[in-house]
Amino acid sequence: MIAIDNLKMQFGSEEILKGISTVFEQGKTNLIIGQSGSGKSVMLKCLIGLLKPVAGTISYHNKPTDQMNLVQQRILRENIGMLFQGGALFDSMTIEENIMFPLRMFSDQSTPKMISRVNEVLNRVNLDGVNNKFPAEISGGMQKRVSIARAIVNNPKYLFCDEPNSGLDPKTATVIDNLIQRITHENDITTIVVTHDMNSVMEIGERINFLKNGILVWKGTQEDIFKTSNQDVTDFVYSSNLFKKIRDVQNKNS
Amino acid sequence: MKYLEDIGSYFLMLRRTFSGFTKGDVLRELIFKEIDDLVMSSLGIVSFIGFFVGGVITLQTALNLTDPIIPKELVAFATRQSIILEFAPTFISIIMAGKVGSFITSSIGSMRVTEQIDALEVMGVNSLNYLVFPKVIALLTYPFLIAIAMFLGIFGGLIAGVYGGFVSLDEFIRGLQEDFIPFHLVYAFVKTYVFAFILATVPAWHGYYMKGGALEVGKASTKSFVWTSVLIILANYIITQLLLS
Structure with missing residues (x-):
């Protein structure tokens, strides 16, 4: 609240x-x-x-x-998880790196564990298999879903x-x-x-x-x-x- | 008044850059990436300019020293002094203000426009430490570039002088060794470090605090080049006054 x-x-x-x-x-x-x-x-x-x-x-x-x-x-x-108007995805990072970013910054999880969590949230937003693409390579709607995935990856x-x-x-x-x-x-x-x-x-x-x-x-x-x-x-x-x-x-x- | 505000915000930026540190392994990765982006990627242009400007300095000196009583060694001596004292540290730094400075301003400015900096802040990341600190550390390797520019500048001078028939190899080598003061190298590298700090932070300030859209990113890059060059020249004057006079 x-x-x-x-x-x-x-x-x-x-x-x-x-x-x-x-x-x-x-x-x-x-x-x-x-x-x-x-x-x-x-x-x-x-x-x-x-x-x-x-x-x-x-x-x-x-x-x-x-x-x-x-x-x-x-x-x-x-x-706090935030979905920005334009997505605000880091354009120099892949989708996987974007979603993994909060985990890398604030948790001590191993890389395989983080990747498994990334796949879990990508599945939740119905975006399986886009891990290695860059934000510019996916549509605006997909970028928004990636942004949601990044916002919820830390269970905010x-x-x-x-x-x-x-x-x-x-x-x-x-x-x-x-x-x-x-x-x-x-x-x-x-x-x-x-x-x-x-x-x-x-x-x-x-x-x-x-x-x-x-x-x-x-x-x-x-x-x-x-x-x-x-x-x-x-x-x-x-x-x-x-x-x-x-x-x-x-x-x-x- | 606006200038005072800007100076104030620059120093506040520096304070935030050196606090609230990003996680070690992430920072290490960022520093290596910045060394690659800022320093290693400039190796080609610095080598090219260093070699040819060194050659031109030698040619100009040789062509203007026509009096037979002036020893030929003076050509190499003048080349060495010009390159070590001014050309390599200052001239190359101004070129780097255009290349590296514009890159820093436009990359940080684009992140500002597309809310990527806001995203970092919302996540609890100190965006200034994350974005600017690795650049400052990466540019600690900048003297390596200047050393290469010095070497290639003198080498370019030797090629132009000897193969252009203006001076013999022996005379050039003797001229290079004449009245060499090691402190001049200390002076050159001290100012290189100061220029490196200016190169990392002034363009970063222009990018970080820019407002507007894509057009303003371009304007900020131009402004950043002008101010970085002005500050490099001012710092050059002050350091020269302090260390050599």
């Missing part, structure tokens, strides 16, 4: 996050949605420690990060995904979404997904946080999002033509 309290972030005089408080539940896929520029990615970067918030508290299992010593911070980072307690479906076709996007949800449930981890893709909301949105201009304007579940009267949320949901048409058909039928 990750909790944030009154999180504020600004670049120069521009306020990006304006005092956000919410809880991300364990064993669930927690979504942060909102339009471009709403502060979603900045919030994610604050959560994983790439940006230092100007105010507020981030707690991992009730332990505030600003009260952690260096060793605790290092252990926390070892328990927390999984962060920044726009996991950007640049993917709808079918591959669904595969990635389902994979993220399956891993979350099977490993009972806290997963946070930043997205503005309504299909992802429908596929995996168990807990949804809606941001607008750096403010958390709505929280709820997948079912709630179609019932809410919050204008910002309905504007966002029905900005998709598909959802607009579904609503129109439903209205006609009723």
